[in-house]
Amino acid sequence: MxxxxxxxxxxxxxxxxxxxxxxxxxxxxxxxxxxxxxxxxxxxxxxxxxSPGFFDPHAHLREPGQEVKEDLQSGLTAAARGGYTDIVSMPNTTPVVDNAEIVAALKKKAAQIRQARLHPAAALTQGQEGKVLSEAHLLQAAGAVMLTDDGRTNEDAGVLAQGLLYAASWGLVVSVHAEDAGLRRNGVMNEGEVSFRLGLPGNTSYAESARIARDLEVVRYVRDRLANDVSAQSLLHIQHLSTKRGLELIRQAKQEGLPVTTEVGPHHLTLTDEALNGLNPIYKVAPPLRTQRDVEALIEGLLDGSIDCIGTDHAPHTQDEKELDLLRAPFGIPSLEVCWPLLYTELVEKRGFPLEVLVARFTDGPRRILGLPPLHLEExxxxxxxxxxxxxxxxxxxxxxxxxxxxxxxxxxxxxxxxxxxxxxxxxxxxxxxxxxxx
The missing domain is CATH 2.30.40.10 (Urease, subunit C, domain 1)
Structure with missing residues (x-):
C-alpha cells in the first residue's frame, strides 16, 4: 500500500x-x-x-458586500491556519444571504479557493427582517446547512416557531442570537459594577436568559407539533452563550430532552468585563464580556457537555472602525487563527481541562449539531x-x-x-x- x-x-x-x-x-x-x-x-x-480538522459553526466572512473587512479568500485561509477544515458562514452580509443563488455562488467560489470548506448559513427570514420566512427547501438544495438571522434577534415568536417547523422538515437547524432587544437596549458592555463605574450603557445578563427562556418554550411548542418526528439533530441552536443563568436554562432543557444545542466563544471563556476598564473597544463584543462567575460556569458547561461546541464568532472589522470610541465602534473580534491555541493554553495547560473533551468540542460537537457523523482517526x-x-x-x-x-x-x-x-x-x-x- x-x-x-x-x-x-x-x-x-x-x-x-x-x-x-x-x-x-x-x-x-x-x-x-x-x-x-x-x-x-x-x-x-x-x-x-x-486531530480531526476543527469545525466552526459560527463565523462571519463578510462576503458578499463587505469585503473590505473580510472575504472568502482571506477568511477561509485564516480558518485553515487555525486548524479548521470546515466553517459555517453567517448570512448578515450585503446583500443578505437569503436566496439560493447567493448560497450556490458562495459554495462555488469557496470550492475554487481550495482552503477550508465552506458551509453557508442562510437567513431564516427574508432580509433578516424577522417577518417573512426564506425558502428553506431551496436554500437547503443550494447547500445551506443552517438558517439564522444572526446579527439580529428574532422578536416575533410566531415567526420563529414557523421557521423551526419548516427548517425541521428539510433537515436544517435554526440558530439564534438570544438577546431580548428590549432588555439589551443600547448596551455596549455587560451591565454591572464595571459599567456603572465607567458610566457606560449596560447590557444586562437577563437579556440573554429571558430570550433563551422564551425560545425554549417555542421549541417545546414545535416539538409537540412535530410529535417527535424531527429530522435534524437539533431544532434550535443557541449561539455564543455568555451567562451562567442562560447555561442553567439550557442544561435543564437538555435534561428534559428538548432538541436544543449551544456554543460558546473563546472570548467568553477567557475574558471578562474588567477588560473594558481601559475603554478599549477591542473588547466590545455581542453578547458582551461578562463576569468571572460567568466564565467559570461556562467552562464547567463545556466540560460536562451542557455546551456542545466552540463557535469562534469570528467577526472581522476594519482597523478604523475598531479604533472608534466605545459607543460607536462595532461589536466583534477576529478569532479563527488563535481559537485553538488560546483554549488549549488557557484550559488544558493552565486548568487541566481534559484534552480529549476540548478536541470533541471542536470536532464532534459542531458536526453533531448539523446532523453530520463524527470524524475520528481510524483507517x-x-x-x-x-x-x-x-x-x-x-x-x-x-x-x-x-x-x-x-x-x-x-x-x-x-x-x-x-x-x-x-x-x-x-x-x-x-x-x-x-x-x-x-x-
Missing part, C-alpha cells in the same frame, strides 16, 4: 480520547493506515499531535486533519494574521498548541512545518 503522505511518530487525539503514537498514512483523501507504509512524502511529527476515515504543536510557545501577533482584521484582544499572549499543518481530504491547505521544527 502506497500513499501520498506518511506522518511519522505522531500522537493521536480525537473526540473519543487519546490513542498514543502512530504512523499515519494518507492517500486518496483518506487515512489508509495507522501503522505506516510507503508514501511519496514523509514527515517526522515527533512531539506533535494529530478509512476522511483525511481532514490538523497537526498541532503542544510544546512550542509563541505570542499572538495580529499583524501576521491571514484575516484582514489584524487586531486581537489576545495580542502578545504567549500560547501553545499552534497548528502546524491542515489537510482537507488529504490535501494540505496550510503548512508551517519548518517553523515548527517538523522535518
Amino acid at each position: 502506497k500513499g501520498e503522505i506518511l506522518i511519522k511518530n505522531v500522537k493521536l487525539v480525537d473526540g473519543r480520547g487519546l490513542h498514543g503514537r502512530a504512523d499515519v498514512l494518507i492517500g486518496e483523501g483518506r487515512i489508509l493506515s495507522l501503522s505506516g507504509g510507503e508514501a511519496q512524502t514523509e514527515m517526522d511529527a515527533t512531539g506533535m499531535i494529530l 478509512g476515515a476522511e483525511a481532514s486533519l490538523v497537526l498541532w504543536d503542544p510544546n512550542t510557545q509563541r505570542p499572538v501577533e495580529p499583524q501576521t494574521f491571514a484575516s484582514k482584521a489584524r487586531f486581537s484582544p489576545w495580542a502578545g499572549w504567549a500560547l501553545q498548541g499552534w497548528p502546524v499543518c491542515t489537510w482537507v481530504e488529504g490535501r494540505m491547505v496550510f503548512g508551517a512545518m519548518e517553523g515548527a521544527g517538523v522535518g
